[in-house]
Amino acid sequence: MRDASGAATGNAMKLRHPLTGDTYTRRDDDTVLVETPDGRSGVFTRKGVWVRGALRDADPHMTGIICAPEMRPRSMAGATGANPNRGVAVPNLAASRIGSGSLSRGRSDEMDLGLSGKKVLITAASRGIGLATAQAFADAGCDIALCARGEEGLETARKDLETRGARVFTRAFDVAAADALKSFVEDAAGELGGLDIFVSNASGGSGPGEEAWRAGFEVDVMSGVRGVEASLPFLVESESASIVFISSTAALEYLGVPQGYNAMKAAVIAHASDLSQALARKGVRVNVVSPGPIYFEGGNWEMIKQAAPKVYEGALAQCAIGRMGTPEEVARAVVFLASPAASLITGANLVTDGGFTKRVAY
Numbered sequence: 001m002r003d004a005s006g007a008a009t010g011n012a013m014k015l016r017h018p019l020t021g022d023t024y025t026r027r028d029d030d031t032v033l034v035e036t037p038d039g040r041s042g043v044f045t046r047k048g049v050w051v052r053g054a055l056r057d058a059d060p061h062m063t064g065i066i067c068a069p070e071m072r073p074r075s076m077a078g079a080t081g082a083n084p085n086r087g088v089a090v091p092n093l094a095a096s097r098i099g100s101g102s103l104s105r106g107r108s109d110e111m112d113l114g115l116s117g118k119k120v121l122i123t124a125a126s127r128g129i130g131l132a133t134a135q136a137f138a139d140a141g142c143d144i145a146l147c148a149r150g151e152e153g154l155e156t157a158r159k160d161l162e163t164r165g166a167r168v169f170t171r172a173f174d175v176a177a178a179d180a181l182k183s184f185v186e187d188a189a190g191e192l193g194g195l196d197i198f199v200s201n202a203s204g205g206s207g208p209g210e211e212a213w214r215a216g217f218e219v220d221v222m223s224g225v226r227g228v229e230a231s232l233p234f235l236v237e238s239e240s241a242s243i244v245f246i247s248s249t250a251a252l253e254y255l256g257v258p259q260g261y262n263a264m265k266a267a268v269i270a271h272a273s274d275l276s277q278a279l280a281r282k283g284v285r286v287n288v289v290s291p292g293p294i295y296f297e298g299g300n301w302e303m304i305k306q307a308a309p310k311v312y313e314g315a316l317a318q319c320a321i322g323r324m325g326t327p328e329e330v331a332r333a334v335v336f337l338a339s340p341a342a343s344l345i346t347g348a349n350l351v352t353d354g355g356f357t358k359r360v361a362y
Helices: 060-066 128-139 151-163 178-192 209-235 260-282 300-307 309-318 327-338
Strands: 014-016 023-026 032-035 041-044 050-053 119-122 143-148 168-172 197-200 241-246 284-291 349-352
Touching (some): 023 060, 032 060, 119 178, 128 151, 128 197, 128 327, 143 151, 168 178, 178 209, 209 260, 260 284, 327 349
Parallel strands (some): 119 197, 197 241, 284 349
Antiparallel strands (some): 014 023, 023 032, 032 041
């Protein structure tokens, strides 16, 4: 089998970029053919360095993934990879509301997090971790403001949250737009009657070239910076104000490809640490949650499992608990850190990765 340039591709491994739609094909000479939906193509090394072709930009994260060596899962003989939740079981907490006390009053095995009636704003919350976090806060008795770029996803999320008893305010826009973000925060606080919790969840993802660095800076970093600035006048009026940033384990350990995403997520942690000191005397706590590989329908790891199962198995093998995480598990970490139950915790980075990272964190 040969590609458009005549090079052999054998039983070619292909991946489709979740943001651009470009197709990445691993060739027998360990280079990668990248083809865009409009017909342009280029050949790149595993590190994303251009070799030839009209297309000169590629995502080094994708070229690194598709050229990753085959890795055998540790301590998982006979595993097939079909079940992303094998290994340590995901606890079934669906039957109880988290911390509101509405269904758990009198039970000694559940903690009341003191969240009932709190007003929460979450960016990029129409799917994945953002949506799961909004659902967890709603189940805890909170009212929710959420934004995302797509109207349809927000409408679906709104209906779901309202069935959980939450009052919901939504708006579709790009959080990289500074004025739109400020307006959303101010209008959300007006609609909900204040703000107690701000969760910065938006991410520009990864990509090639300087444009990806700029996008990461504007979305991952500056949307959080601007969101906090817009929220502060309302947060300082709260008796239990809290800010939670969503970072990533990509900020903590080398993941195989230098890229803007890793650096931006590290910047988020550094800025949150500074804020935790600066805002403590104003009664505002600031913390970070850093997820590792999180599997959910329509997410990046589902795509990788289907298109490159050996790459998926390699990442799965690094998860000490034997499975990837779920958005709901990350959401519970966010809800706890944001709640009055975590009143003594500020400046923390809570890694929620199932043992994916291997560093010693003192």
